[in-house]
Amino acid sequence: MAHEPLQKPTASELEILRVLWTRGPSTVREVYEALSEQKSLGYTTVLKLLQIMTTKGTVRRNEDQRAHVYEACQPAAKTKRQLVDDVLQRVFEGSASELMIHALEGRPTSKKELEELRRLLDEYEGRKP
Amino acid sequence: MAHEPLQKPTASELEILRVLWTRGPSTVREVYEALSEQKSLGYTTVLKLLQIMTTKGTVRRNEDQRAHVYEACQPAAKTKRQLVDDVLQRVFEGSASELMIHALEGRPTSKKELEELRRLLDEYEGRKP
DNA sequence: TTGACAATACGAAGAGCTTCGTAATAGACT
């Protein structure tokens, strides 16, 4: 048990992780209710998913209370990087600018967003001169 | 037959699409040989995949010759955008800068790449003032 | 202690993806 998460989370697992990232450690019921606001699904479905994720090492749980409390094993940033890296390699051969082209294209990008992106680049440029 | 591709290509389908994008219209054998350089897989596996993709409307084929010639139905850019949009929504709630943060983080990004990114932003800024 | 309720554990069905073996078919060559 408690392996490192070698593989990227599946679609449903990601939905659950996002709840855990925003809510912090949560019970099955809490995750279930958070997800219920977006889509319809059964309580035991969420339970089963969390159990599977536990064996995969994606989440860990505290069993002190009757209702176990789950939390993500990896910080959100690490998993997000893993997911974006996956697309980066599989679709864009590792080229960040190629990725960016297609991310901006076809979507209305606000001026604020563009400024934020520019600020990010400045930050990176400064970090490695 | 020949439906529009509503859903995003699977992992294997993407590998095939990438071959078709770079090679242009190709026979099963050509795709098979291109993929063989990266991984080991059977000829009929590629054939089957291409047949499935045909029914899905992901690719179309010319049957004039004995060896059918396959090509992607959608331009590469459109499919790539579809794939990056999917990640953008599922992981980053649509925020391009959030995506960018995690794309750059944890990878050595060359100065050249950063310049290219900056150029992209300039281009976009100019397009919508 | 027992009944009611809430939580967990478990099994299994159904769907989609990936892979390949086998059969059928078309074309080329003798």
Add this chain to the structure above:
DNA sequence: AGTCTATTACGAAGCTCTTCGTATTGTCAA
């Protein structure tokens, strides 16, 4: 025509993911 080879067609197995129903277990109150 008959044989060989390359190609397509098809079915099915094995796998993962998703979903849920049912059984079991724990807790609290009356």
